[in-house]
Amino acid sequence: MTKKQTIHLIGAARPNFMKIAPLYHELKRRSWCDPVLVHTGQHYDQGMSDVFFRDFGLPAPDLALGIGGGTHGEQLGKVVMAYEKALTDAPPALVTVVGDVNATAACTLAAKKLNLPVAHVEAGLRSRDRTMPEEINRLVTDSICDLHLTPSQDADENLLAEGVPASCIHFVGNIMIDSLVAMQPAIKAQPHPFPQLDGRRYGVATFHRPANVDDGAMLKVLVEGLTALAARLPLILPLHPRTRARLQAAGLLAGLEATAGMTLCEPLGYTDFMRCVFGAALVVTDSGGVQEETTYLGIPCFTARTSTERPITVTLGTNRLIAVADIAGLPVDAAHGAQAKPLPLWDGKTAVRVADLFEMYLSAGAPLRQG
Known part of the structure; x- marks a missing residue:
């Protein structure tokens, strides 16, 4: 690749920022890509978002959709409309969504309607409780995205059971732990x-x-x-x-x-x-x-x-x-240290593995998922 590849990193709420930050900083170090921060604005007050940008050393978002609050349907609809326009004006090489908030599903829908490749960081997690809005967002996102980046091996098993091709699933580890380690x-x-x-x-x-x-x-x-x-x-x-x-x-x-x-x-x-x-x-x-x-x-x-x-x-x-x-x-005298060591690939290096994978994927022409 000679031209820098633009990669959108979608954030909407506090948990997103601690997943985006390690990947943003790792991609920023790479000469082949240009990470772009997209903040949909689901958590739009200072106490719920700005302080997290400061804590993780993130710059102001490159693109702020300013969606704000509302019902689930209102948030989904507004994000799809606003992000679709942004994608039409300047389509990236890859859209990266994280976690399970409304913006994760909405931005995936907007991108896939335009046949753009989507990577889901923290794919494959399942609670088996469809009364949770987050579970619906996870299911919708994983059913149509192209790259499924999983934090644990049970997530791989979930995706395979749902018919996701094995070639689309990549066990990369827990990016939340990257932030904690750093x-x-x-x-x-x-x-x-x-x-x-x-x-x-x-x-x-x-x-x-x-x-x-x-x-x-x-x-x-x-x-x-x-x-x-x-x-x-x-x-x-x-x-x-x-x-x-x-x-x-x-x-x-x-x-x-x-x-x-x-x-x-x-x-x-x-x-x-x-x-x-x-x-x-x-x-x-x-x-x-x-x-x-x-x-x-x-x-x-x-x-x-x-x-x-x-x-x-x-x-x-x-x-x-x-x-x-x-x-x-609850017992108030429980002891610490029952599991003080990282689980498999919970090692603070997930962002490096994801960035390497993105480079290989885009070098191969960003093939869209079939099936």
Whole structure:
């Protein structure tokens, strides 16, 4: 290749940026390509996006679609329309989507309608729970993209079972761990965001899934469980805007704020949040990425969901699925280090493998998936 190849990297929400950053920096080092950051704007306030760009050393997006909030259908439709226009004006050699947010499926649809090649980083993860919007996004994206870049071997098995050609599947490892490995020295050097807890035993909690926070009765059980747990172990609870709004609407926010042992805060940047996780005795969550990070670090994680798209964190890691009603009685003296070593290819070098693969793929003419 003599001419630089343009590669779009699509981001929309906080988890995307920590997956995009290692790949952006690796591609930027390569002379044959030009990575272009595309921010659809699903998380559009400073607390939910700008701080992550700063933490990961990302420049301002090259292309900002400015979609903002809305229902799932509204977000999908607006992203498809806006990104289709951008692709028509200046089509890249390759579109790269990550994870499972609405923009992942929407940008894949827009690109494939124009017969452009699409690579999905973190392909093949399945929760088997189609009530989760993220599961639908994963299924839609993987059914039509061209390159499936998987974080674990169970993801390869899922894709093969769904009829994806083996030639399209590439086990590259977990790119989230690239960010963790790269940022680990800075995280350890970071002052604790809550110095009163530094050196003490405490837990970290994060909740935002509709199944846990949208139903008033379930939200009440969640608050009761967190309150009871905080009486036994101080908790740090960064509040996702969605969760804060639901708590306020249900009249539960003031009581939670007044709970002894509970430290509520706004969403934290990556280094601040991970500094809290590094010192935590346990994490209780309904999130996805923190299941992987705690497994890598050997920190007990309790995931309040009926299923996980990251089963390797349960079978080989420190993660355990629980019911929301179980939160109150969680063991607060669990030991660290049950799985403190990286799982296969969770080694901080995934971005290098992906960049190498992209170069070979584009050199071969970026063949589109058949079948």
